[in-house]
Amino acid sequence: MEQKSSKKNSESEKEYSVIIKNLSVTYRTEPALWNIDLNFPKGQMIAIVGPNGAGKSTLIKAVMGLVPITAGKVSIFGKTYSKNRDKVAYVPQRGSVDWDFPTDALDVVEMGLYGKLGWFRRPNSKTRNLARECLDKVGLSNYADRQIGQLSGGQQQRVFLARALAQDAQIYLMDEPLNGVDVITEKTILSILENLKKEGKTIVMVHHELQTVDKYFDWVVMVNRNLIANGPIKEVFTKINLDRTYQEKQRMSI
Amino acid sequence: MILEEILSIFLGIFTDYTLRYVALGSAILGITSGALGCFTVLRKQSLFGDAIAHAALPGIGFAYLFAGTKDSLLLMLGAAIFAWFGGMITLAITNTTRIKQDAALGITLSVFFGLGIVLLSYLQSIGGASQGGLDRFLFGQAAALIESDVINLGILSALCFTILILFYKEFKITTFDSSFGQSLGFPIKYLNVLLTSVIVVAVVIGLHTVGVVLMVSMLIAPAAAARQWTSNLKNMIILSAIFGGLSGIIGSMISSTAEGMSTGPVIVITITAILGISFVFSPKQGYLFKHLRNQRKSQISLDNIKTISDKEKENHGNI
Amino acid sequence: MEISSDLIIIGTAVLVAANCASIGVFLVLRKMAMMSDAISHSVLLGIVIAVFAVGGREPVAVIVGGVLSGILTISLVELLYRSGKLKQDSSIGIIFPFLFAIGVILVTQAGNVHIDVEHVLYGSIEFAPFDTLYLDELNIGSKSMWVLGILAIANVSFIVILYKELKISTFDKSLALSAGLMPLLVHYLLMIMVATTAVVAFESVGAILVIAFFIVPASAAFLLTDRLSRMLIISVSLGIISAVIGYLFAIFADVSISGSMATITGIIFGLVWIFGPNRGLVSRWRRISKQRFEVDLVIVLTHIHKELGSDRQVSTSSMSNSLGWTKEYSKKLSEFIQEQKFVEKNTQGNFTLTNIGLKKVENYSN
Numbered sequence: 001m002e003q004k005s006s007k008k009n010s011e012s013e014k015e016y017s018v019i020i021k022n023l024s025v026t027y028r029t030e031p032a033l034w035n036i037d038l039n040f041p042k043g044q045m046i047a048i049v050g051p052n053g054a055g056k057s058t059l060i061k062a063v064m065g066l067v068p069i070t071a072g073k074v075s076i077f078g079k080t081y082s083k084n085r086d087k088v089a090y091v092p093q094r095g096s097v098d099w100d101f102p103t104d105a106l107d108v109v110e111m112g113l114y115g116k117l118g119w120f121r122r123p124n125s126k127t128r129n130l131a132r133e134c135l136d137k138v139g140l141s142n143y144a145d146r147q148i149g150q151l152s153g154g155q156q157q158r159v160f161l162a163r164a165l166a167q168d169a170q171i172y173l174m175d176e177p178l179n180g181v182d183v184i185t186e187k188t189i190l191s192i193l194e195n196l197k198k199e200g201k202t203i204v205m206v207h208h209e210l211q212t213v214d215k216y217f218d219w220v221v222m223v224n225r226n227l228i229a230n231g232p233i234k235e236v237f238t239k240i241n242l243d244r245t246y247q248e249k250q251r252m253s254i
Numbered sequence: 255m256i257l258e259e260i261l262s263i264f265l266g267i268f269t270d271y272t273l274r275y276v277a278l279g280s281a282i283l284g285i286t287s288g289a290l291g292c293f294t295v296l297r298k299q300s301l302f303g304d305a306i307a308h309a310a311l312p313g314i315g316f317a318y319l320f321a322g323t324k325d326s327l328l329l330m331l332g333a334a335i336f337a338w339f340g341g342m343i344t345l346a347i348t349n350t351t352r353i354k355q356d357a358a359l360g361i362t363l364s365v366f367f368g369l370g371i372v373l374l375s376y377l378q379s380i381g382g383a384s385q386g387g388l389d390r391f392l393f394g395q396a397a398a399l400i401e402s403d404v405i406n407l408g409i410l411s412a413l414c415f416t417i418l419i420l421f422y423k424e425f426k427i428t429t430f431d432s433s434f435g436q437s438l439g440f441p442i443k444y445l446n447v448l449l450t451s452v453i454v455v456a457v458v459i460g461l462h463t464v465g466v467v468l469m470v471s472m473l474i475a476p477a478a479a480a481r482q483w484t485s486n487l488k489n490m491i492i493l494s495a496i497f498g499g500l501s502g503i504i505g506s507m508i509s510s511t512a513e514g515m516s517t518g519p520v521i522v523i524t525i526t527a528i529l530g531i532s533f534v535f536s537p538k539q540g541y542l543f544k545h546l547r548n549q550r551k552s553q554i555s556l557d558n559i560k561t562i563s564d565k566e567k568e569n570h571g572n573i
Numbered sequence: 574m575e576i577s578s579d580l581i582i583i584g585t586a587v588l589v590a591a592n593c594a595s596i597g598v599f600l601v602l603r604k605m606a607m608m609s610d611a612i613s614h615s616v617l618l619g620i621v622i623a624v625f626a627v628g629g630r631e632p633v634a635v636i637v638g639g640v641l642s643g644i645l646t647i648s649l650v651e652l653l654y655r656s657g658k659l660k661q662d663s664s665i666g667i668i669f670p671f672l673f674a675i676g677v678i679l680v681t682q683a684g685n686v687h688i689d690v691e692h693v694l695y696g697s698i699e700f701a702p703f704d705t706l707y708l709d710e711l712n713i714g715s716k717s718m719w720v721l722g723i724l725a726i727a728n729v730s731f732i733v734i735l736y737k738e739l740k741i742s743t744f745d746k747s748l749a750l751s752a753g754l755m756p757l758l759v760h761y762l763l764m765i766m767v768a769t770t771a772v773v774a775f776e777s778v779g780a781i782l783v784i785a786f787f788i789v790p791a792s793a794a795f796l797l798t799d800r801l802s803r804m805l806i807i808s809v810s811l812g813i814i815s816a817v818i819g820y821l822f823a824i825f826a827d828v829s830i831s832g833s834m835a836t837i838t839g840i841i842f843g844l845v846w847i848f849g850p851n852r853g854l855v856s857r858w859r860r861i862s863k864q865r866f867e868v869d870l871v872i873v874l875t876h877i878h879k880e881l882g883s884d885r886q887v888s889t890s891s892m893s894n895s896l897g898w899t900k901e902y903s904k905k906l907s908e909f910i911q912e913q914k915f916v917e918k919n920t921q922g923n924f925t926l927t928n929i930g931l932k933k934v935e936n937y938s939n
């Protein structure tokens with residue numbers, strides 16, 4: 001019996017890049033995520049949807065251990081996050097940085113390579129060139145030495161996408177990368193992500209525009225503190241599930 | 255005439271022993287606090303330096319009390335321990351209560367300073383320390399720096415810079431985007447503690463030259479001035495160190511010309527003047543260039559409006 | 574009529590405490606505590622210039638000079654950060670050392686001005702009894718008591734008359750604006766009161782103690798109540814208590830009076846911080862760990878419920894495995910839920926939910 005279950009495990013590891021089991025996260029005493037079982041399938045575009053305060057950012061952060069996990073387990077390609085860190089790229093929610101910071105677009109992109117550099121090693125011409133390539137991919141090579149606060153909102157989002165590209169990961173966790181972006185930029189970003197998908201990479205994106213979910217994504221995760229639904233768009237992106245997700249915040253007090 | 259005088263003051267650095275040490279000590283302070291001040295400003299902890307400078311006073315008192323010496327290294331150690339402790343108390347207050355950072359800083363600053371005064375007055379009453387000890391600490395005594403002091407300051411400063419250079423990349427990413435840094439696996443908490451400790455050392459160096467009250471200025475003003483000239487962190491740190499060092503040297507030279515003019519205040523006025531100049535003249539963000547640019551822009555847009563209205567006229571004429 | 578010098582010193586200190594601690598409440602609530610740091614330092618410049626101008630320490634000139642430099646400080650700070658070049662705290666940290674440095678240089682350059690810069694910082698309340706005020710050669714008592722008394726009346730009137738405006742502009746600036754309560758005017762009036770209080774108080778107790786009395790009692794009060802009126806009363810009471818205890822301790826141990834008072838404000842704050850009801854560290858820590866345990870308990874029961882629902886068994890060891898908890902903690906919890914009869918263990922060591930346990934799960938899940 002033991003063997004069977006471990007075999008089953010490894011099978012699911014082949015299919016899924018992230019496996020989340022029994023995940024609960026509580027800030028102080030208020031639960032933000034409750035008892036979530038969830039897998040992210042490989043090579044898919046995955047949307048996380050839910051109302052404000054539903055715990056979408058928390059879910060992404062919990063995968064990377066950026067928030068303390070109250071209960072449950074997360075595994076990335078079968079290992080803990082700290083062992084498979086280099087397989088994950090992260091785009092934080094906009095507004096988490098100081099836009100007056102003395103740094104330019106290229107420099108920000110280069111930060112994506114700091115993890116691979118490790119302690120004490122300094123950025124060099126190689127990392128600089130890699131960063132330049134990534135900036136080029138998002139069409140911003142002309143803005144390399146622009147201070148980041150002086151880029152438009154859409155350009156800033158693209159810079160952070162380029163930083164994630166520089167991380168050259170298997171899983172891309174992105175917190176509302178299309179927020180405040182015009183239609184053309186949205187198309188550019190999506191075509192880049194499509195390419196990543198074709199390379200077999202998993203893209204997980206917190207997304208607010210419900211109208212575009214079925215157009216852009218293969219898979220949807222609906223969350224409002226509890227997991228409401230999780231599966232291929234065709235099967236689970238239904239009116240009933242949407243109503244359940246966006247209904248009055250699920251009450252729970254401890 | 256004036257030029258000659260300035261030259262002779264400047265040459266004083268090479269010929270006059272006391273001035274040489276004063277200038278050297280002040281320059282070391284300026285360079286160190288200039289470089290590290292960039293991080294306090296960027297982390298929106300500008301007044302943190304003020305609080306920890308004041309918090310250092312009881313450390314000096316205890317060092318006197320228990321070691322009974324005036325060994326400057328021991329005093330610095332005491333100062334550093336309490337400065338660090340004060341910084342941690344401030345963070346603990348903001349993390350565990352609803353009191354905001356400004357009030358937490360004020361609490362640390364005033365209470366630790368009060369405790370320090372109690373200790374020093376106690377020492378005085380039992381005949382331990384002289385009033386001079388306190389004076390020296392309040393306003394710094396760059397003028398009394400001797401060779402061994404300068405060597406100590408130099409070693410501490412070198413320590414700060416070694417750490418800054420080794421961990422530059424890590425300090426940068428934790429300051430700019432700490433959750434991203436954490437996702438890359440950098441231990442944000444420890445890095446913050448390390449950075450705070452280095453800033454504490456810079457503050458302790460400053461206590462010797464400009465004193466408690468004015469120390470905060472040496473952390474903020476050079477960084478703010480440097481930021482006016484560049485949008486690159488590395489350049490900002492280098493420039494800020496240069497500004498800090500320059501104000502140390504210029505300040506100690508000016509104060510050496512006037513009897514009884516204390517060095518600390520002159521250094522602070524110098525660095526504030528550098529900041530003012532940067533505000534006005536920096537090419538990217540300065541008032542002067544902004545003004546010129548705006549003029550030119552309005553000229554251009556005026557021209558545009560003209561050509562547009564000319565075209566419209568033409569169009570209208572066509573109709 | 575002779576009042577003992579002890580009483581004069583205590584009286585002076587109590588008045589300083591009451592004045593600062595009441596105004597300080599608004600500084601703490603408006604997140605402008607460090608403004609008192611800035612003002613209490615930069616008044617030195619105004620005082621020095623006033624002494625120069627009048628040729629002596631005329632109280633009125635000194636107060637006017639100090640208040641003007643206080644206003645100068647506030648205006649410069651706001652000018653700097655409104656320009657968008659600096660954040661507010663950086664502006665504070667640049668302006669006040671600058672003004673203070675000019676003040677220090679003026680003092681040291683003009684040998685005939687009798688201002689002791691150290692005393693500016695930690696005051697000389699010890700001398701309060703010797704500074705008496707004469708009315709037609711009639712000794713009418715300590716000068717500092719008189720000045721501080723008048724200030725106290727001014728501060729109380731300020732707070733009472735503008736109570737509503739202060740309250741609304743502190744808690745909801747936009748509401749104050751739309752209600753026509755002129756938050757900016759209130760802001761500047763408050764700053765003028767801070768500057769006046771700082772100048773007057775600082776004459777007797779020095780810049781640092783002024784800051785202690787402005788910020789520390791008000792912060793302690795902030796941890797003890799949610800009501801503005803209560804906060805004012807608590808803050809003033811704590812300030813006065815610190816002044817009295819601080820004085821007694823200073824006499825007992827033969828140490829600096831102002832330093833001792835500042836230390837006592839800190840000790841009182843520390844006690845409130847650690848032991849205060851509801852918000853104190855101890856009760857907070859107790860509450861949080863209790864709530865954590867409760868959360869974990871529900872997590873376990875929910876987990877068991879879910880697993881049973883899909884025909885899987887839960888034991889102590891599988892629990893620690895699937896919830897990612899240590900073996901010891903899982904054991905502790907599983908013993909607890911058995912004691913509380915939320916679950917029962919069957920012969921294979923697997924759990925089944927009892928009715929009580931089921932109820933608890935259902936309570937929380939909807």
Ligand SMILES: Nc1ncnc2c1ncn2[C@@H]1O[C@H](COP(=O)(O)OP(=O)(O)OP(=O)(O)O)[C@@H](O)[C@H]1O
Nearest residue numbers: 027028032050051052053054055056057058059093
């Ligand atoms: N650091 C924190 N401390 C305390 N509570 C937090 C913290 N971060 C988030 N929360 C709370 O947890 C809940 C979930 O927050 P989260 O940021 O994950 O929501 P979200 O779905 O990303 O919302 P949005 O769409 O607004 O980004 C919210 O109720 C929020 O108030």
Ligand SMILES: [Mg+2]
Nearest residue numbers: 056057058093
């Ligand atoms: Mg979010």
